[in-house]
Amino acid sequence: MVALSIVAATPAQISTISLHAATVTAAQTTAAQTTAAQTTAAQTDQAMPLTVMSADRFAPLFNGNDLSGWVNVNTAPETWSAKNGEIYCTGIPTGVLRTEKSYRNFVLELEWMHESPTGNAGLFIWSDPITAKGQPFTRSVEVQIMLGEEMREGDKLMYTSQGDIFSIHGATMKPDRPHPAGWARCLPSENRTKGAGEWNHYRVTAIDGAVKLAVNGKEVSGAFDVNPREGFICLESEGTPVHFRNIRIQELPAGEPLAPDAKCTQDEGFRSIFTGSLQGWTEQTGLAGHWKVEDWKLTYDGRGETLWSVNKYADFELMIDWRWSGSSHKAKVPVVRKDGTTPVGADGKQETVEIDEFGDSGIYLRGNDKSQVNIWSWPVGSGEVFGYRTDPSQSAEVRAGVTPSENADAPPGKWNRMKIKMQGERLTVVLNGKTVLNNARLPGVPVDGPIALQHHGAPIEFANIYLRELPAPKASE
Structure with missing residues (x-):
């Protein structure tokens, strides 16, 4: 296991470090803590070369005031709103809000809160700009944002509310740990999600087709061989109110050029x-x-x-x-x-x-x-x-x-x-x-x-x- 501690530094002190069989986790970050961060490399099942940069290189994806930089893909004008430093989603109708820009390698942090003990939403990464045929969602990898639900078939746990990662609508991936039913879905290693009315912190590290999720400061799930591995970032509306805040991203070097089929489809301006x-x-x-x-x-x-x-x-x-x-x-x-x-x-x-x-x-x-x-x-x-x-x-x-x-x-x-x-x-x-x-x-x-x-x-x-x-x-x- 390789362990590394990095504190916020000036741009001149930014270092580039490759970690074999490692990924980054972080303690929960609030708006008041955005000037400094501490990361810890934790051993994982798959190799993930990673470029680590100082905490002050994070940029906000949400300005706290309005939805500038975001595109309402297929929901009502009132589905998404910015207020009190949060993005609020009514959950109706089912659909997505996405970034205007596409991303390849990055570290993304956000906080989310469901109002109800049973709530459903999601974070999509490496997404197409519009929804898949006959679906309200995009081709992408979903990082589940859900409360109060899990499914079992006999003694097999099929899905959870603790930070599952899975591919949807034509995207492909391999889970870090085999799913009990062979699904392209990684179940979390432990339960760390807080309940209704409480804020949860997600840190998603997405690099060269590998993705890792840390929930409230500890890595719990991941995937590799993801395709596509460049695309938009989406927030999901799916039936229940949900709040998002402190959404920020740190872009990382792109590496080798990608084949066309490893990228999302182009944004052609459809609304x-x-x-x-x-x-x-x-x-x-x-x-x-x-x-x-x-x-x-x-x-x-x-x-x-x-x-x-x-x-x-x-x-x-x-x-x-x-x-x-x-x-x-x-x-x-x-x-x-x-x-x-x-x-x-x-x-x-x-x-x-x-x-x-x-x-x-x-x-x-x-x-x-x-x-x-x-x-x-x-x-x-x-x-x-x-x-x-x-x-x-x-x-x-x-x-x-x-x-x-x-x-x-x-x-x-x-x-x-x-x-x-x-x-x-x-x-x-x-x-x-x-x-x-x-x-x-x-x-x-x-x-x-x-x-x-x-x-x-x-x-x-x-x-x-x-x-x-x-x-x-x-x-x-």
Whole structure:
């Protein structure tokens, strides 16, 4: 075991030290103690080369007054607030608040307090900037912030409220100690969490894909081989009020360049236009109640009318998750060729194919049902622009362009992620990572208008509705 004591020093006295099989723990730090700190290297299961710097190199992640430097990813404006030197979270709806900046190697300290004996929240590190498909949370490693809950299966302890570390929604890691059920989750070595109404101190050391957590001054859990190992830092809202304070970070040298898949996705400027309520959306008078908010999801029973955004948009990129939530029935639908045409049989009738029909919906662009990106069960696949494909006045090129290149729909009941780029009169649709429409032309499309989620009689769920506005295309485009 290597032991090292370091006190606050001037910048000239900062030293760089590599510790093999060691990590840093710290005594609980309060706001009044931020001018000095003492760290102790404690033996751990995995090697973690570490650069240790003086305590005065910590920088605040929260200024104590407002949420400057933070992004409300997918929750309501009132979910997060700054008051009394704290970040306060209502817990409703489920979602995350993240840093504007991404981080790679760092030491992060914060204090948290739950109001209730049973409370749930979390700290995410190395996170993507927006939520994972069909989830209210990001791909990341979660450092659990929970009280009053644990789960056992027989004699196996599955999770605790004492500082578990685990990967979520596509991130990967190996726990420092094997989990009883083989999960990618590190259970803490001992219980150190204080109860409701008491402040707990976390110190998270994250270096080159290894992470260690000290709870109230002692290391209890860790992981290694984490991927991605560069990304944003998030605070989690999950159903109960929680307080955070004294959030500060000390960035450490980056080391060797990372492969692209070891980094989080890039922040492209998407911002949520559905934040856990129907604020910003409008229903037809007298037909309200069919579109309902269920925490982070927007559900529709198929018996109301189309839901419109209040705001108008011209050039934009929209990201939206959706899935069918009703039952299917047998139906015969036309066969659609890749060029957008429908073949006719010897009897002069359109050729059809029988399918399990789950429903029909879509996304209206610029206030116009003709420029609707279809969501449906037809074999041609979602993403088609029916109003243009079936318009005989359009050229063959236009009609082929608005016909999906492939059926990229997820199986019924599974979440889909659709990205719609509308710029000028050009439309690109990416469904579940596959480009099904590529720069298709929509002649005569309005220059702007609201977005709508279409009513077509079928139950459907939407979530994670993000938008970023784009510049108008150049005249030559």
